[in-house]
Amino acid sequence: MKTCAVCHQPLKPLHSFRFQEGSLCPECYRKASLFYKQTITDLSFDEVVANIVKAGQTPDGFEISEKIGPFLAVDRKHHQFAILKGGKFQEEFSTVHAYPADEIVDCQVKGDPAAEMSALSVQVKMKDHSDLSIDLAKKPIRTSSFAFRQSYHLARRMKDCLDKEKIANR
Numbered sequence: 234m235k236t237c238a239v240c241h242q243p244l245k246p247l248h249s250f251r252f253q254e255g256s257l258c259p260e261c262y263r264k265a266s267l268f269y270k271q272t273i274t275d276l277s278f279d280e281v282v283a284n285i286v287k288a289g290q291t292p293d294g295f296e297i298s299e300k301i302g303p304f305l306a307v308d309r310k311h312h313q314f315a316i317l318k319g320g321k322f323q324e325e326f327s328t329v330h331a332y333p334a335d336e337i338v339d340c341q342v343k344g345d346p347a348a349e350m351s352a353l354s355v356q357v358k359m360k361d362h363s364d365l366s367i368d369l370a371k372k373p374i375r376t377s378s379f380a381f382r383q384s385y386h387l388a389r390r391m392k393d394c395l396d397k398e399k400i401a402n403r
Contacts, residue, residue, distance in 0.1 A: 237261055238278060239285060254278045264288035295331045301394055302387045304355075304367050307334075312402050314395065316367055335402035336360045340395045342388045344369075346376050353384050355391045367391060 235244045238255035250262040252273040257265055264285040265273050273281060298309035306315045312334040336359045344353035350373040357365040369384040376382075 239265075239282065252276045252278070252281055257281070261285060299394065301391050304369065304387070305391050305394070307394060307398060309398070309401075312398065314398060316365060332359065332365070333402075334395070334398035337395060337399040340392050340399070342385070342392050344385065344388065346381070346385055348376055350374065351376050351381070353381065353388055355388050355395075357395060 235249065235256055236242060237244060237249075237258035238252075239257060239261045242258045244256055244258055248259055249256040250259070250266075250273060251257075252265070253276060255278065257273070261281075262273065263269065265276070265281045265288075267284055267288055271284070273284075276284070295306075295308050295313060295315065296310055297306050299307040300317075301307070304317055306317055308314070308331070313331045314334055315331045337357060338360055339358040341356050342353070343356050344351045351370075352373050353368075353370040355367040355369070357367070359365065367388075369388055370381065374381050
Protein backbone atom coordinates (compact mmCIF):
# COMPACT_ATOMS: atom_id res chain seq x y z
CA MET A 234 0.00 0.00 0.00
CA LYS A 235 1.22 3.51 -0.82
CA THR A 236 2.05 5.92 1.99
CA CYS A 237 2.31 9.70 2.21
CA ALA A 238 5.86 10.85 1.40
CA VAL A 239 5.84 13.30 4.33
CA CYS A 240 3.85 11.82 7.24
CA HIS A 241 3.93 8.16 6.07
CA GLN A 242 0.19 7.64 6.64
CA PRO A 243 -1.39 4.98 4.39
CA LEU A 244 -3.03 6.56 1.33
CA LYS A 245 -6.56 5.63 0.38
CA PRO A 246 -7.38 5.18 -3.31
CA LEU A 247 -8.55 8.47 -4.85
CA HIS A 248 -7.34 10.36 -1.75
CA SER A 249 -3.73 10.98 -2.71
CA PHE A 250 -2.06 13.88 -4.47
CA ARG A 251 0.95 13.36 -6.72
CA PHE A 252 4.05 15.50 -6.88
CA GLN A 253 7.33 14.85 -8.73
CA GLU A 254 8.73 12.26 -6.35
CA GLY A 255 5.70 10.69 -4.67
CA SER A 256 2.23 11.22 -3.24
CA LEU A 257 0.72 13.12 -0.33
CA CYS A 258 -2.24 12.55 1.97
CA PRO A 259 -5.02 15.20 1.94
CA GLU A 260 -3.72 16.97 5.08
CA CYS A 261 -0.12 17.23 3.82
CA TYR A 262 -1.42 18.31 0.41
CA ARG A 263 -3.45 21.11 2.03
CA LYS A 264 -0.27 22.52 3.58
CA ALA A 265 2.06 21.75 0.65
CA SER A 266 -0.25 23.54 -1.78
CA LEU A 267 -0.27 26.56 0.57
CA PHE A 268 -3.94 26.01 1.30
CA TYR A 269 -4.96 25.18 -2.26
CA LYS A 270 -3.26 28.19 -3.84
CA GLN A 271 -0.48 26.34 -5.65
CA THR A 272 -0.32 23.12 -7.64
CA ILE A 273 2.24 20.59 -6.42
CA THR A 274 2.65 18.34 -9.46
CA ASP A 275 5.92 20.02 -10.51
CA LEU A 276 7.38 20.39 -6.99
CA SER A 277 10.30 18.33 -5.70
CA PHE A 278 10.25 16.68 -2.28
CA ASP A 279 12.36 19.50 -0.79
CA GLU A 280 9.96 22.14 -2.15
CA VAL A 281 6.95 20.24 -0.75
CA VAL A 282 8.59 20.08 2.70
CA ALA A 283 9.50 23.80 2.51
CA ASN A 284 5.87 24.69 1.73
CA ILE A 285 4.63 22.56 4.64
CA VAL A 286 7.04 24.31 7.03
CA LYS A 287 6.00 27.69 5.65
CA ALA A 288 2.30 26.84 6.10
CA GLY A 289 2.79 25.89 9.74
CA GLN A 290 4.49 29.08 10.90
CA THR A 291 2.87 31.17 13.61
CA PRO A 292 3.89 34.49 15.17
CA ASP A 293 6.98 34.27 17.35
CA GLY A 294 6.27 32.88 20.77
CA PHE A 295 2.62 31.94 20.09
CA GLU A 296 1.67 28.38 20.97
CA ILE A 297 -1.95 27.41 20.47
CA SER A 298 -3.43 26.01 23.69
CA GLU A 299 -7.05 26.35 22.62
CA LYS A 300 -8.82 27.27 19.42
CA ILE A 301 -12.48 28.27 19.51
CA GLY A 302 -14.04 27.75 16.12
CA PRO A 303 -12.36 29.51 13.23
CA PHE A 304 -12.33 32.80 15.15
CA LEU A 305 -10.06 32.73 18.22
CA ALA A 306 -6.77 31.12 19.23
CA VAL A 307 -5.50 31.24 22.81
CA ASP A 308 -1.95 30.74 24.09
CA ARG A 309 -2.28 29.97 27.80
CA LYS A 310 1.47 29.49 28.30
CA HIS A 311 2.32 33.03 27.17
CA HIS A 312 -1.06 34.58 28.13
CA GLN A 313 -1.93 35.78 24.63
CA PHE A 314 -4.83 35.49 22.22
CA ALA A 315 -5.23 36.05 18.49
CA ILE A 316 -8.31 36.85 16.44
CA LEU A 317 -8.29 34.69 13.33
CA LYS A 318 -9.37 35.86 9.91
CA GLY A 319 -12.13 33.91 8.21
CA GLY A 320 -11.20 30.61 9.76
CA LYS A 321 -8.06 30.14 7.69
CA PHE A 322 -5.79 29.94 10.71
CA GLN A 323 -2.57 28.62 9.23
CA GLU A 324 -2.99 30.51 5.96
CA GLU A 325 -3.40 33.98 7.42
CA PHE A 326 -1.85 33.66 10.85
CA SER A 327 1.30 35.51 9.81
CA THR A 328 -0.83 38.64 9.32
CA VAL A 329 -2.68 38.22 12.63
CA HIS A 330 -1.55 40.09 15.72
CA ALA A 331 -1.21 38.32 19.08
CA TYR A 332 -2.67 40.39 21.92
CA PRO A 333 -1.61 40.06 25.58
CA ALA A 334 -4.47 38.72 27.70
CA ASP A 335 -3.62 41.03 30.60
CA GLU A 336 -4.57 44.00 28.40
CA ILE A 337 -8.24 42.91 28.29
CA VAL A 338 -10.52 45.33 30.15
CA ASP A 339 -13.93 43.95 29.18
CA CYS A 340 -15.45 41.36 26.89
CA GLN A 341 -19.10 41.29 25.77
CA VAL A 342 -21.30 39.38 23.37
CA LYS A 343 -23.20 41.84 21.16
CA GLY A 344 -26.41 40.41 19.81
CA ASP A 345 -29.92 40.10 21.16
CA PRO A 346 -31.25 36.53 21.22
CA ALA A 347 -34.65 37.89 22.32
CA ALA A 348 -35.10 39.97 19.14
CA GLU A 349 -36.46 38.48 15.94
CA MET A 350 -33.33 39.36 13.91
CA SER A 351 -29.88 40.26 15.19
CA ALA A 352 -26.23 40.58 14.16
CA LEU A 353 -23.73 38.83 16.43
CA SER A 354 -20.21 39.70 17.54
CA VAL A 355 -17.84 39.51 20.49
CA GLN A 356 -16.45 42.92 21.52
CA VAL A 357 -13.15 43.06 23.43
CA LYS A 358 -12.08 46.35 25.06
CA MET A 359 -8.35 46.70 25.62
CA LYS A 360 -6.41 48.89 28.10
CA ASP A 361 -5.13 51.12 25.29
CA HIS A 362 -8.81 52.05 24.62
CA SER A 363 -8.93 50.07 21.37
CA ASP A 364 -11.89 47.83 20.63
CA LEU A 365 -11.44 44.46 18.97
CA SER A 366 -14.39 42.83 17.27
CA ILE A 367 -14.93 39.19 16.39
CA ASP A 368 -17.85 39.15 13.96
CA LEU A 369 -19.83 35.94 13.84
CA ALA A 370 -22.80 37.36 11.90
CA LYS A 371 -22.24 40.80 10.37
CA LYS A 372 -25.73 41.00 8.92
CA PRO A 373 -28.81 40.40 11.05
CA ILE A 374 -30.08 36.83 10.94
CA ARG A 375 -33.13 35.19 12.49
CA THR A 376 -32.45 34.47 16.14
CA SER A 377 -34.63 31.37 15.94
CA SER A 378 -32.35 29.82 13.29
CA PHE A 379 -29.92 27.01 14.00
CA ALA A 380 -27.05 29.15 12.66
CA PHE A 381 -27.74 31.94 15.16
CA ARG A 382 -28.06 29.53 18.09
CA GLN A 383 -24.78 27.80 17.21
CA SER A 384 -23.01 31.13 16.64
CA TYR A 385 -24.37 32.52 19.91
CA HIS A 386 -23.08 29.45 21.75
CA LEU A 387 -19.66 29.93 20.10
CA ALA A 388 -19.67 33.64 21.05
CA ARG A 389 -20.42 32.74 24.70
CA ARG A 390 -17.53 30.23 24.68
CA MET A 391 -15.17 32.91 23.33
CA LYS A 392 -16.32 35.43 25.94
CA ASP A 393 -15.93 32.90 28.76
CA CYS A 394 -12.48 31.91 27.53
CA LEU A 395 -11.28 35.53 27.28
CA ASP A 396 -12.75 36.34 30.70
CA LYS A 397 -10.96 33.35 32.17
CA GLU A 398 -7.66 34.52 30.63
CA LYS A 399 -8.26 38.07 31.92
CA ILE A 400 -8.83 36.80 35.48
CA ALA A 401 -5.87 34.41 35.33
CA ASN A 402 -3.54 37.30 34.50
CA ARG A 403 -4.48 39.61 37.37
